[in-house]
Amino acid sequence: MTTTVDLVPGLITTREAIAAAYGCGTFQGIEPADDAGKVFVYSDPSAGEEYGYTFDGRAEDDEFGPLYLYTGAGANGDQKPSGRNGSILSHVEKQRELHLFVAHGRVPGGGAMQQRYIGQMVVDPIKPYEVRRAPGQNGVMRSVLVFRFRPAEGTTPAWTEGDKVPAATQTAIEVTDPVNDVPAPVVLPKQSGAKAKKTEQHSTAETVADIPAGQRKVLRREGELVKAFAAHLAAAGHETHSFQITIKGEPGALTPDLYDATDHVLYEAKGLTTRANVRMAIGQLADYRRHIPNSKALRVAVLLPSEPTADVKDLLGEVNVELVYQADEGFAGWPLLSSQP
Structure with missing residues (x-):
């Protein structure tokens, strides 16, 4: 019998359940499911805090609406926009849905980490990521890719106050390289693989990820x-x-x-x-x-x-x-x- 998982924002599940339903891996933060046409992203802000950085989480809204920041794959050395990170950058081009989960404590009585489903996302079409400086697992400073996610059109993300990006613990300045990549215009996909809770009120600011064409050009x-x-x-x-x-x-x-x-x-x-x-x-x-x-x-x-x-x-x-x-x-x-x- 085929296992199914109904992707409703707010759902509490596990990586193993998602893997069984959609045919992806269970160990990486970015898990493509090619046959299902999806990319699953698992965010765990506490993991970054262990190494001295706090980039993951719900960022402040900008003039185009809500944002969620996610640190890319690669434990040591400069992160590259390829491999698993590339699966995020190319998800629109390859017509794959992008689904975001956040760590949600342990399964009662077990050791597996639970995952709370935030909702379907799209990578920002104008500025898909920022380059930040952060220590790797080996303690050596390196450049990391901090992806900028926006809610897919028609969705209401299930994030909470607790999902906000943590405040910095100290004032610091790091030298970075400017991000000069100018991505080609893309058409943001409408949500299709996730369902909104019927009880939630939908507002334009929370449900529309599309950036007006004129602003994209600017x-x-x-x-x-x-x-x-x-x-x-x-x-x-x-x-x-x-x-x-x-x-x-x-x-x-x-x-x-x-x-x-x-x-x-x-x-x-x-x-x-x-x-x-x-x-x-x-x-x-x-x-x-x-x-x-x-x-x-x-x-x-x-x-x-x-x-x-x-x-x-x-x-x-x-x-x-x-x-x-x-x-x-x-x-x-x-x-x-x-x-x-």
Whole structure:
């Protein structure tokens, strides 16, 4: 007799039950079930805490809705976007559903870990993952992939307050490489393999994972802008990277767009040249610079896809923020005036 598991958000089950029903493994955090057209992801935030990082969990909503962060596969060394991690990145392309579980204590009277089914997810189509710095099982710092999941359209995730990303235990700054990969646009799948609880109230913010097409273009433009400028700096012999800034008592991390180590300049990029975007960038840079080493000598700059208005330029000048924008040939405003020989 075939074992079945009804994937209803909030279901308490085990890996063994999922494996018996869908034909996947039971030992890894990412378990593809090729024949069933699914990828099962098992999140256990306590496992990361043992090694000194707390990335897994329900993140703060952004302007596009809810997010769940999940640390990828690979115990030691830099994690790669291939193998089991690749099965997450390619799940839309391969038309596989992505299902998220969170560890939920031990089976009463037994040793197996229970799993609470959160719901069907999709990897964020614009920024599928962030690169963070964290120790491996061997204690050596390395780069890990922190995937960004959004609820599949039509679902109500069964997460709770306890599923939020834990607050950092200390303030720290780690050097990272900027993520310059700009993923191709994808069409998010509608949920099909999971059922919503009939008793739950559905709200747009909690059930729609789709990012408006216009906003997708803006975010892609921002990613492409950073990628092009990083290449421009590299061609000039400049060393670039970024930072991961964790703040004691706060969840998540601050992740500036780009740092030019050669000239000690921190850049914040925006995909639209508007006053609102520039004002946001000014605030972000003011927050970031407080935590950067040698902050008194640090210069900050806004990176834009086109030239802003004269008044916006005046605003940047009054708050001592440099301006670089993409021009027909290269980048106007670079090298920064004080960097020129």
